[in-house]
Amino acid sequence: MSAQLHAPGLWALAWRRLRADRIAMAALAVVCGFLLMLLASSAGLVAADWEREVAVNYAPPTFIGEDAGARALAAAQAPGAQARAPNAFDPLAADLAELRAQLATVAPPPPKAGTLPFGADKWGHDVIKKTIKGGETSIVVGLVAAFVAVALGTLFGALSGFYGGLVDDLFNWFYSIFTAIPSILMILTVAAVLQQKGVMTIVLILGLTGWTGPYRLMRAEYIKHKAREYVMAADAIGASAWRRMFVHILPNVSHVALVQMSILVVGFIKAEVILSFLGFGVPVGVVSWGSMLNEAQNELILGKWWQLAAAASAMALLVTAFSLFADALRDALDPKLK
Numbered sequence: 447m448s449a450q451l452h453a454p455g456l457w458a459l460a461w462r463r464l465r466a467d468r469i470a471m472a473a474l475a476v477v478c479g480f481l482l483m484l485l486a487s488s489a490g491l492v493a494a495d496w497e498r499e500v501a502v503n504y505a506p507p508t509f510i511g512e513d514a515g516a517r518a519l520a521a522a523q524a525p526g527a528q529a530r531a532p533n534a535f536d537p538l539a540a541d542l543a544e545l546r547a548q549l550a551t552v553a554p555p556p557p558k559a560g561t562l563p564f565g566a567d568k569w570g571h572d573v574i575k576k577t578i579k580g581g582e583t584s585i586v587v588g589l590v591a592a593f594v595a596v597a598l599g600t601l602f603g604a605l606s607g608f609y610g611g612l613v614d615d616l617f618n619w620f621y622s623i624f625t626a627i628p629s630i631l632m633i634l635t636v637a638a639v640l641q642q643k644g645v646m647t648i649v650l651i652l653g654l655t656g657w658t659g660p661y662r663l664m665r666a667e668y669i670k671h672k673a674r675e676y677v678m679a680a681d682a683i684g685a686s687a688w689r690r691m692f693v694h695i696l697p698n699v700s701h702v703a704l705v706q707m708s709i710l711v712v713g714f715i716k717a718e719v720i721l722s723f724l725g726f727g728v729p730v731g732v733v734s735w736g737s738m739l740n741e742a743q744n745e746l747i748l749g750k751w752w753q754l755a756a757a758a759s760a761m762a763l764l765v766t767a768f769s770l771f772a773d774a775l776r777d778a779l780d781p782k783l784k
Contacts, residue, residue: 460701463778470774476767483578484585493578496733499570501559504750512560565752567741576733577756583734584761587648588715594653595714596707599660604691606661607668617661624658633717634726643729648721652714660706667699701779708772712765719761735761 464470486492506512559566564574606617624632636651671677672695680694715735721727722736735757742754 457701460775460778464774467774467778470771470778473767473770473774476763477771480581480585480764480767484582487578487582493575493582496571496575496579498572499558500572501562501566501570503566503568503570504745504748505558505560505562505566505570506750507565507752508561508563510561510565564756565750567753568745568750573753573756576738576753577735577760580733580735580738580757581760581764583645583728583732584715584718584736585764587645587652587718587734588711591649591652591656591714591718592707592710594649595656595710596660596703598653598657599662599706600664600696600703602657603661603664603666604668604696607665608672608687608691608695610669614665617665621658621661624655629655630720633721634724637721637726643727645728645732648718648727651721652717656710656714659710660703663702663706664699667702668695671695671698705772705776705779708768708775712768712772715761715765715768 464474483492487494558570562572562574564572564577566573567576602617602620606614627635632655633651636655637647640647640651668691672690677690677694680690685694718727718734719736719739722734723740725740727736728734738753738757742751742757745751745753
C-alpha cells in the first residue's frame with residue numbers, strides 16, 4: 447500500500463519555520479502573555495481597583511524602603527491628627543469636641559501603605575495595577591487601529607490593483623496626498639479636526655492615516671494575481687469581479703495583510719503613547735501608557751521615577767517582542783525561503 451503524499455501548505459510551512467526559531471517563539475510567548483493580561487483586565491479579574499488610593503502619595507517601591515517624610519505628612523493629614531495649642535482659647539471647642547465624639551463611633555478608614563511593590567503615583571494608586579490597566583488601553587488601540595488600517599488598505603489596494611485605469615489613478619492620487627505629508631503631522635491634523643478625546647477617536651486617527659503601507663503592497667499583489675491562471679479560470683466560469691477579488695485572490699495574499707497588521711500594531715502603540723503624551727490622546731479618567739508617561743515628566747522633577755520606569759518597561763517589552771515576532775513571521779511567510 448503506497449501512502450498518499452500531500453504537499454504542506456503555506457501556513458503549515460510558516461508554522462514549521464516559526465517553531466524552529468527560538469527567538470520568535472519566545473517573542474510570541476511574551477505577546478500572548480500581554481494579550482492574556484488584556485483579557486483579564488477587560489474582564490475585571492486584575493487591576494479592576496486601580497483607582498483606589500491604597501498608599502500614601504508617591505509611595506516608593508518596597509525595595510527602596512518607606513519614605514519617612516511622606517509617612518509623617520500622611521499622619522499629619524489624617525483625621526484627628528491636628529492638635530490644638532494647650533492654652534489657646536477656642537470658641538468652637540465644645541462643638542469640635544461633640545463632632546469628634548460622633549466621628550469616634552465611625553470606623554476609621556484603613557491605613558495607607560507606606561510602600562508598594564512597584565510604588566504609587568501622586569494619588570496613591572498602585573503603579574503596577576495602573577500599568578496593567580494602561581496596557582489594556584494601549585494594546586486595544588494598537589490592535590483595533592491596525593485592523594482598521596489593514597482593512598482599508600486591503601480594500602483600496604484590491605480595487606486599485608484589480609480594476610486599474612481610472613480607479614487606480616484615483617486611489618494613487620489619494621495615496622500620494624497622504625504620503626506627501628509627514629505621518630506625525632497628518633496624525634496631529636486629524637486629531638485637531640476631530641476635536642474629541644477618546645479611545646475610538648485615537649483608533650480613527652491612526653486607522654485613517656495608516657492605510658497607505660498596506661495599500662501599496664496589496665495593490666501590487668492584486669496586479670500580479672489578477673493575471674494568474676486560477677483567476678482567469680474563475681472569470682471563464684462566470685465568477686463576478688468581487689468574488690474573484692475576495693474569494694479567489696484574497697486568501698492567497700492574506701499573509702501580506704497579516705504581516706502588515708503585526709507591523710502596524712507596534713507603530714500604533716507608539717503613536718498612541720505620543721498622542722497621549724502631547725495631550726491629544728485618552729481623556730481624563732482613562733489611563734494609558736502615554737498618559738502615565740505624561741504624568742511621569744512632572745514626577746521626575748521630584749525624583750519619583752517609578753511610574754516612568756513601569757510604563758516605559760512594559761511598553762518596551764511588548765514593542766520589542768511584537769517587532770521580533772513580526773520580523774520572524776514575515777520571513778516565515780516568504781515563499782522564496784525553503
